[in-house]
Amino acid sequence: MNSTFKKHPAKALELPLANPSIRIVKAVLLTAIVVLMWVLTTSAAWANGNQIVGSWLTPEDKAVVEIYEQDGLYYGKFTHLKEPTYEVGHVDGLDGQAKTDRNNPDATQHNQPILGLVMLNALKYAGEKKGKHKWKGGSIYDPGNGKTYKSTIKLNADGTLDMRGYIGISLFGRTQVWRPQQ
Numbered sequence: 001m002n003s004t005f006k007k008h009p010a011k012a013l014e015l016p017l018a019n020p021s022i023r024i025v026k027a028v029l030l031t032a033i034v035v036l037m038w039v040l041t042t043s044a045a046w047a048n049g050n051q052i053v054g055s056w057l058t059p060e061d062k063a064v065v066e067i068y069e070q071d072g073l074y075y076g077k078f079t080h081l082k083e084p085t086y087e088v089g090h091v092d093g094l095d096g097q098a099k100t101d102r103n104n105p106d107a108t109q110h111n112q113p114i115l116g117l118v119m120l121n122a123l124k125y126a127g128e129k130k131g132k133h134k135w136k137g138g139s140i141y142d143p144g145n146g147k148t149y150k151s152t153i154k155l156n157a158d159g160t161l162d163m164r165g166y167i168g169i170s171l172f173g174r175t176q177v178w179r180p181q182q
Helices: 019-052
Strands: 054-057 063-070 074-080 118-129 132-142 145-154 161-166 172-181
Touching: 019 063, 019 118, 019 132, 019 145, 063 118, 074 132, 118 145, 132 161
Parallel strands: none
Antiparallel strands: 054 063, 054 172, 063 074, 074 118, 118 132, 132 145, 145 161, 161 172
16 A cells, blocks of 8 residues: 555544524525515416406497406496497487497396496406417496307407307307407
C-alpha cells in the first residue's frame, strides 16, 4: 500500500439541526403558493365565463339581448327591438302600442312589456372544450310562441354565440347565431 495515505478513522459529517422556525416558514410559503395557484385558476375560469357578458344582436337584428351575470349564473333580457310596437292595422287593434308578452301561458304576464323581459335564464359556465367556451343548464323563453326551451351557449372563435334552444335532448332543437353589438 501507498504510505502517502494515512490511516484515519472515518468521521461522520455533522449536519446542522433543522431550525423549527425555518420549517414553519417553508410550510407557510408552500401553503401561500398553493392558495395563490388556486385563486389564479378559479379567477381564470370566472373571467372566461364572463366573456358572454354584454349586448348581443339576434338574427336579422330583430332584437338586442343584454347578457349579464348574477350570483354565478347568466341571464339575458331584451334591451332593444327592431319593431318595438305593434304594426298599424293589428288584428286586435293594438296599433302603435308597445309589444307585450301576449303569448305567455301565464295570462297574468300578457301585459308585461317585451322590452326588459328576461328571456335567458340561469345558464352556468361549463368550461372550454375544443376551443369553444360553453354555458349550459339554463333555459330560453321565446315570447313569439310563449314556449320555454332548455338552452346552451357556445362562444365561437370569431366572437359570435351559438345560442341553442331545445326540447328534451339537444338533438331536437334549433341554433341561432348571435353577434356582439358594436
